[in-house]
Amino acid sequence: MSNNYIKNIAIVGAAGQQGKHVVNALLATGKHSVTAVTREDSTNTDSIASGVTIKKVNYENQDSLVTALKGQDCLIITMSVQAPPGTSEKLIEAAAKAGVPWILPNEWGSDYNNEQLSKDIFIGVVAQKNRALIEKLGVSSWIGISCGFWYQYSLGTSPILYGFDFQNRAVTFYDEGKQPLNTSTWEQTALAVAKILSLPISGAGSDEMTLEKDFKNTYANINSFRLSQKDMFESVKRVTGTTDADWKINYQPSKERYEEGLKQYQGGDRMGFGKLLYARMFYPGLEVPDPINEKLGLPKEDLDECTKGAIERSEMIAKSRGAGAS
Incomplete structure (x- = not known):
């Protein structure tokens, strides 16, 4: 020291x-x-x-x-x-x-x-x-x-995380999709x-x-953004130039989704862990801590740019899976 x-x-x-x-x-x-x-x-x-x-x-x-x-x-x-x-x-x-x-x-x-x-x-x-x-x-x-x-990872890696399936243009909102998180x-x-x-x-x-x-x-x-799934969806629509009509929109109770993931995980399916983990963090009323970004002098990031990066990540993953199957 x-x-x-x-x-x-x-x-x-x-x-x-x-x-x-x-x-x-x-x-x-x-x-x-x-x-x-x-x-x-x-x-x-x-x-x-x-x-x-x-x-x-x-x-x-x-x-x-x-x-x-x-x-x-x-x-x-x-x-x-x-x-x-x-x-x-x-x-x-x-x-x-x-x-x-x-x-x-x-x-x-x-x-x-x-x-x-x-x-x-x-x-x-x-x-x-x-x-x-x-x-x-x-x-x-x-x-x-x-x-x-992680925002780009959670939005762009798999629909079991933040609920977005970019390849099929579908989204699953937990409950009403309005519970925020960091x-x-x-x-x-x-x-x-x-x-x-x-x-x-x-x-x-x-x-x-x-x-x-x-x-x-x-x-x-700390955080980059405090967002609900609906907030993310607004950014996704801006980046992709789409509207609600272009998406298949589903709703599922977060507690039901958690129980589904738990059952999968206990049955040996590792994907169930991601499902239960993310569903649990979207439980209605879960307290969201206030960040200390300003005290640390952290910058404000561009939400739509980060969303764009997540979508590009999802496209890369889809391509690599397609290449692996060919």
């Missing part, structure tokens, strides 16, 4: 969908040295940005993890929810042994302090255990990034991380944010 600021940052998942954006945002500040922690057998290191130190580890050997994390001021974990169980715990325990004072755990979504929500979506329970472990070990403090779902782009979330980790650790004036005062063991709520 240097002059009351975080300097050395280790990141797991540096070449991943979110991790690569976080790395780029951190490097752009000119304030941080970034280390990518990767598996010994990883073949994805060529995708890691230049200027990043790469340390290969064996997750079955804690000494390997501890050595990689020695001298780091912060550990950022960005991994798929399908990562092997216990991976985060191994990293958290190694970070404590290495004396890493700050951790951004693998929480990129909701504020998991809502116990019922956490139970309903499963990953919230795991997140709670990881936060509790950090606090129990007593070496590191955690910062949770509550950014909602949703973020990868770029906005990465910028928020870089801004937070560039703040002083402590000691600034009362009107200035610090890590100790504003972010220690709590959530940073």
Whole structure:
């Protein structure tokens, strides 16, 4: 640590969908040295940005993890929810042994302090255990990034997420499609991380944010947009030059959709997890946290440009599936 600021940052998942954006945002500040922690057998290191130190580890050997994390001021974990169980715990325990004072755990979504929500979506329970472990070990403090779902991914990847089927021009609204949520782009979330980790650790004036005062063991709520499905639909229609008449519009109770997804998931269908996860976040009356975008100086993004990117993503996915079938 240097002059009351975080300097050395280790990141797991540096070449991943979110991790690569976080790395780029951190490097752009000119304030941080970034280390990518990767598996010994990883073949994805060529995708890691230049200027990043790469340390290969064996997750079955804690000494390997501890050595990689020695001298780091912060550990950022960005991994798929399908990562092997216990991976985060191994990293958290190694970070404590290495004396890493700050951790951004693998929480990129909701504020998991809502116990019922956490139970309903499963990953919230795991997140709670990881936060509790950090606090129990007593070496590191955690910062949770509550950014909602990824906008381009959720809108453009599959109809089971935000409900839009661009290839068949159909949309399924949960309930009336009017429940809002926070949703973020990868770029906005990465910028928020870089801004937070560039703040002083402590000691600034009362009107200035610090890590100790504003972010220690709590959530940073940020977003790109606060939107309902109906809001998204208005953007989709603007981008595509369509009207309601051009779309097949369906409605389904969010609780019914959640139960469908739960049954699929419990029956071994992984697609059911996405269905239950998204349906649960659209339950009527679910509280939507106010973001701290203005305090962090985050930019306002162009909704229609992001929607356009999501639609292009859906077209690319459809093409790749078509190529695979030919």
